[in-house]
Amino acid sequence: MVVLILTGGYGLEGSCGLVVGDIVSRLEQKGVGYRVFRNDNTILPIIGEPDCWNSDAVKQLKDLASSSSAIILVSPEYHGTMSSTMKLQLDWLSKDELSRKPIGLVSLLGGTSNTSTLNHMRHVCRWLGAICIPEQIAIPEGRTHLEDGKISNPDLSNRLDTLIDSLLEITDKLS
Amino acid sequence: MVVLILTGGYGLEGSCGLVVGDIVSRLEQKGVGYRVFRNDNTILPIIGEPDCWNSDAVKQLKDLASSSSAIILVSPEYHGTMSSTMKLQLDWLSKDELSRKPIGLVSLLGGTSNTSTLNHMRHVCRWLGAICIPEQIAIPEGRTHLEDGKISNPDLSNRLDTLIDSLLEITDKLS
């Protein structure tokens, strides 16, 4: 089983990158394979710009999604929904790669908790024929709950474990 | 396998009732068990009204949901979302009955097609821990596509077959 992780942050430096790293650690501990799409190394084109339809970056993203068993999306909430960076990655994917694929959702917010980014990502994934698991996590208040390079808040950390376990179980059952 | 069908129309007389009848016919043809909750015979209390917490009607609804393998929700769209009648049924249910339960969604609209009722029901079901399948149907334009006591539009009819097949398959895999 291989889990693809997409981040709506730029690369892996910021808060989303930290959460991606935490997810990676947990998958490694379970012996589950993973891939991380580096959107700072593999720059996706704007849709419609010259030559965008023959982009190697898009092909790489599509190949990663096709060959993965499940996906975890980690997006910051910008103005009440997923970042344009996350949406750009989803814009380039299609039912060809995502139909019936199990997906787990995580969002990071600067302020108070809210599920609207999760709701909008769930909506897009549904549109693409994917099966989002019911477990989801909104991490509020910026870096408050992210210390020592991982999710330090015990409740959020437990919920991430539950999300990953559920994703792996449902992926296994649906395969 | 037993599929519970909830309708957001009043009883089974109107357009929703007709769609419920069509779903029942298809389940019968497949030899799949089903239950229909008659919200006109079993009147659910308003939440908060005197004695509502000991309601036999609520107990019946909860027992039906608990003992079903999967659920199909059929709601009219009123003012851009599910009817109060559908919401009342969902309000009385909880994670105890719906957690991990596969759900299929159907909406009926008086005018142009739209998914907002489906989106809102999907949101509520997620909140209750259920797993809504990606297939869904919005039946537009009132009775236009409902003739001879069934969904007469071939495309919508095919999509209902696909929805039911997917629901049964996913229910089987997740059980």
Place this chain on the structure above:
Amino acid sequence: MVVLILTGGYGLEGSCGLVVGDIVSRLEQKGVGYRVFRNDNTILPIIGEPDCWNSDAVKQLKDLASSSSAIILVSPEYHGTMSSTMKLQLDWLSKDELSRKPIGLVSLLGGTSNTSTLNHMRHVCRWLGAICIPEQIAIPEGRTHLEDGKISNPDLSNRLDTLIDSLLEITDKLS
């Protein structure tokens, strides 16, 4: 100017009723007229039930909405969206009463803050042609921030003042 207040709780006994009372106090202090629709005294019929189309209760609700300058909706969040009790009231209203009417939105949640009930009410009001003001309040954590018969949390209380001031200002400008 007359502001109509609708509650998604049952009557005025619970947390929503307390918030309605707080809003009433603030309107009185400003010398602004108000009406409160008592959904426990004036029982709206289920849509579709016998004789529902000639209901006096519905007529009363419609008259109240028509004759008001603005509306404030106060709903509990049940399973991620407005209560069926709030939806029933909105189901019985139409563009005839709500087109271009300014609306302010308040939700109450048992747990963590979230805007999904506000989002769904905003969606319905838009559908009905109303103009929801951008200010809105989600009151989290049950009774925690409701003490001494009013909103006791200073930040939430200030935000309610801002919401009411904005509603009155926009109502005045749009009239």
Place this chain on the structure above:
Amino acid sequence: MVVLILTGGYGLEGSCGLVVGDIVSRLEQKGVGYRVFRNDNTILPIIGEPDCWNSDAVKQLKDLASSSSAIILVSPEYHGTMSSTMKLQLDWLSKDELSRKPIGLVSLLGGTSNTSTLNHMRHVCRWLGAICIPEQIAIPEGRTHLEDGKISNPDLSNRLDTLIDSLLEITDKLS
């Protein structure tokens, strides 16, 4: 009065550009000023990429938004919501430019009509303190209703007139 138009298509070549052109014609006929942000000439940075915080392109977008009286957003629907190109423009804006600003919404879909892109843009604009007018238009079925360089479907064309008139009227009243 100056209306800013943002498009979620790439530049002004495609279907969104055609609709932008139609809106421009109507504003010109009314003698209303307008600006169009050319996202193909003024390339916005990805949020977080090196030097993004000092971008001239971002400054130009913010200045345009600040100096406009109202905004019209025209986005394609990609996978059930606004394009990443539209979201990138909204991501770079803030309450500083959009608070209390009246906004009108238009979406273009390849297939069946749906309001989900409009809903999500409305949600983001609310978050930014803007006041979206209730009138909105979803243009379905690709180029079907776009002929001779304008919206050729009479109903959709009339609705665009109504949207523009309402936007100008509400902008005038709220100013």
